[in-house]
Amino acid sequence: MDINPFKSRRAKLIEKMGSGIAIIPTAMEKYRNSDASYPYRADSYFHYLTAFPEPEAVLVLIAGRGKNGPQQILFCRDKDMEREIWDGFRHGPEAAKDVFGFDAAFSIKTLDEQLPQLIADQPALHFSLGHDSAWDARITAALNAVRAQTRTGKRPPAAIHDVYIALDEMRLIKDAHEIALMKQAAAISCTAHRRAMQFAAPGKYEYEIEAELLHEFRRHGSQYPAYSSIVAAGANACVLHYVGNNHRVGAGDLILIDAGCELDGYASDITRTFPANGRFSPAQRDIYELVLMAQTAAIAATKPGARFIDPHEAALKVLTQGLLDLKLLSGTLGEALEKESYKRFYMHRTSHWLGLDVHDVGEYKESEKWRTLVPGMVLTMEPGCYIRPAADVPEAFWNIGIRIEDDALVTAEGCEIITTAAPKTIADIEALMSKE
Template sequence: MSPFAARRARLAASMEPGALAVLATAPEVARNSDSDYPYRHDSYFYYLTSFTEPESVLVMVAASGATPARSILFCREKNVEREIWDGFRYGPSAARETFGFDEAYPIGELDAQMARLLADVPALYYALAHNPSLDAQVAGWLKAVRAQSRAGVAAPARTHHLLALLDEMRLVKDESEQALMLRAATISGAAHLRAMRAARPGMFEYELEAELLYEFRRNGAQFPAYTPIVASGDKACVLHYSANNAQMLDGDLVLIDAGCEFDSYAADITRTFPVNGRFSDAQKVLYELVLRAQDAALRAIVPGRPYSDVHEAALKVLAEGMLDVGLLDKAKYGSVDNVLAERAYTPFYMHGTGHWLGLDVHDTGSYRDLGIEGKPSRPLVPGMALTVEPGIYVRPAPGVPEHFWNIGIRIEDDVIVGEAGARVLSGSAPKTVREIETLMAER
């Protein structure tokens, strides 16, 4: 529990002396009738507690003078009868001891305890406008405290957005987080490998999706980190395609964007490969262009360099390649600088080259340095985790060489910023033309 206790201590130290923070986990959500969707805890809550039961609330009280900081958990009571139906519950006493909280109470006591805990507290930190149910509860707690004003009890004078503090904390991953992310990426890489080995012309996209999900679960991953994309042929030009129901044809490329969640941490990997095991000449030209763009982006991941350099490095290579292969008219644009200035690349590349990664597949944290006037792109620091995912998507259009039509390619890896540069977590999934064709020839 030491990483979680250390995070709680860091949060308390960043709060006003004597202030109180409250953070609820995610609610259970009904799917239909008396069946719920598979439960997944709130990422912020898990980051501070590692506690995964629903109906749970964390309260942090910052140190003040000689009074130390405290962490308080509210959770479901121990209930042997309900455990017969729903499984094990810790209950407040065992949860306090197991997870290292200073105090723990039944969730049913939350309202009464909060009216007491908020009395004479200088400031309240909570997730403003994040959870309507909690917003209503907070309003009720404050009303209860204000009702005691004649007895000399004061309500918090200030409120702060708790998630802004946690976003910055979550942006840099500690060693325990990096180890979990490596495991998630390793499992996900094995799933992509399995899909390449299984692919055959005539199969349906959902058959490859089943191979991915099987590999995730058999290696201990609890969930896919997001809905997998298995997009063959022209469907690969749809960025968030999710139907996964088309038949894969001889000569198609298939783009698979899929990653698992392992112990709450996400992987996010994309590989694009030929269903029949051999790239056509046109497919190979564009694929190797995207691969060069990714290599340029990976080399831009250096501590101290702006985050935006990663995208700009990939973009420059892609723009130059689009001119060279005829996707963009050299006579019209003339140079890479003109392509970039006019954003002429956007019909073929319309998204960024990556995003933060962690407990959420699109993880928290600002991409800009909010502490500097003008908010420039923030510098990379060791421990940040991000994806690097350039792509190229060619839809039929006048002036676009026909042999490139309906080719969609994306190559994505998971990366930790290291002291010397990028540490790729997902390298087990083949991605060069030679690696892919060699692997698929052995099927």
């Protein structure tokens, strides 16, 4: 593993800090039941800066010049051959320092003793209060320990800054290392969607189709799904976050799959909708083509200098006009947009940030204005249309739920869709699913 991108990010954060000390812990292990834990995943902020995969670890960064900075320090578990028999390999401080490029590394057992010494006389503490009550208490104890030494000349930091704010801005623009991983994750997920389309058929259960996705994720090196996979057939596709995945697929159903893998911490996020029997009905075809046109408009609006909201507004105009043309809405385009009558069939936004988290960090607005897109940002393109049975809706449209989602990397020229290998035109989908 190339550790240089992680060292560079730590150095960049130190530069942004200017002075003071940052404390960034990793995630705690969590138990599923009794003594069985969930698969461990490092905290995203911690992973972004360290790549260190073990629990019970804390990153300490010291900015400024002089004997106390700048420094990159790791606290981690001790090397323990007895525990390794049960739980697997541990680096230990000495190896972790060399492998992950730190200036120093210490046993996590010494952290509480060292924290007051590290914090004392620093002009600022960079820590995100309020995310973890146990860590809030730990930091408070360290600050109080420093305050107890004021008669000896020790002083606590005069200011506390939320370190996640600076990290959110850094994580919003992906570097070359991140982009390469996200493209690889996208490629794996595209392969999984193709496999699921070819496997799906009336009579299958949704969970059987989900199993095909999970098989392909793991077979190609992904560690986990990036989120709970949605495999929704028929009416279930009109439930935005449906994860039951336990119904039998009907002959005339559309199947909506929203699924993506995670690779080395980075998420992909793809949605495809296709007919269980391999052929779209006329009503399904009409709605599908409309959603695809809306996505095409969103992609065209995604470029440097555009506002984050521009792809959504472009998709919204196309989708709303189409619903008017199909007589599912009434009035004019302007009226439907102003009154938001489209929300009956399309109630979510077209995009969100993507990265270490599937809904990645970073503000969508700056000073009450929509953020401007710049190269290196990655966001989803996912318009949809969800039509539930109603007296004023023609029966041919009932229970049609369609979403088409791709991952877009903003480039200097516009945007690059990194998930094109998953078929999404009607012709390509029907060709892939053909049993001939």
